[in-house]
Amino acid sequence: MLLAVVLMLAIGSAAVGCHERPAPVVLPPPVEATSVGVGDVFVLHIVGEDKLPTEFTVAPDGTVDVPYVQRLKIAGLEPQEISELVRNRLMEAQVLTDPSVVVSVKAYNSKRVVVTGEVKNAGALPLEPGMTLVRAVSEAGGLTSLARKNAIVLRRSAQGKTLAVTVDYDAITNNEIPDVPLQAGDTIHVPPRVF
Numbered sequence: 001m002l003l004a005v006v007l008m009l010a011i012g013s014a015a016v017g018c019h020e021r022p023a024p025v026v027l028p029p030p031v032e033a034t035s036v037g038v039g040d041v042f043v044l045h046i047v048g049e050d051k052l053p054t055e056f057t058v059a060p061d062g063t064v065d066v067p068y069v070q071r072l073k074i075a076g077l078e079p080q081e082i083s084e085l086v087r088n089r090l091m092e093a094q095v096l097t098d099p100s101v102v103v104s105v106k107a108y109n110s111k112r113v114v115v116t117g118e119v120k121n122a123g124a125l126p127l128e129p130g131m132t133l134v135r136a137v138s139e140a141g142g143l144t145s146l147a148r149k150n151a152i153v154l155r156r157s158a159q160g161k162t163l164a165v166t167v168d169y170d171a172i173t174n175n176e177i178p179d180v181p182l183q184a185g186d187t188i189h190v191p192p193r194v195f
Contacts, residue, residue, distance in 0.1 A: 022171035028158040030183030035076050037110025038062060042079065044086065047100040055106065068095045079103040113182050115140040117190035118147035132179040134172055136188055143169070148193045154180060155187040 036042060040058045044066065056064045062075025069089035074082050083103040090096045111127040113136050120141025133154060137143060149169040156163050171177045 039109035041107040111184035
């Protein structure tokens with residue numbers, strides 16, 4: 001009988017000591033989207049024209065009003081394409097002969113990630129460069145006490161399909177697996193614990 005008890009304790013302690021290391025999340029790498037969309041804010045500077053406005057917001061119809069060239073449809077264009085479009089329009093209108101136009105995006109408000117479930121402030125967040133799952137959860141106010149941390153679901157559209165993976169939040173924060181970089185359109189759902 002004593003031998004059976006010792007054997008059971010040995011097996012139990014061996015099982016407790018064998019902590020299975022969580023596997024890293026396998027997803028296609030995030031697609032870096034740098035084209036501008038509705039609500040995005042960018043800075044457009046025409047070299048030598050210091051008195052003109054420099055900050056612009058893309059209107060709901062995807063356009064922006066630029067001095068000298070009026071309304072331009074720019075939704076879906078990259079910053080360098082906007083620069084080239086404005087430069088060409090300035091030359092076509094014979095406003096400037098060889099202008100230098102510099103465009104940089106200040107805020108990508110059109111690119112968002114959504115955090116739902118057991119976080120303090122569920123909703124859509126603007127995607128910032130380098131944003132990760134842990135950072136998005138943090139910006140959503142953090143996890144609630146009811147959060148099931150080891151079963152967070154991340155959904156991503158890639159190559160015409162929606163992929164869903166389960167992520168262990170504690171494994172990331174304990175440096176057991178890398179954090180997950182996000183892309184525009186990702187959805188993070190934090191389910192409640194099962195009691």
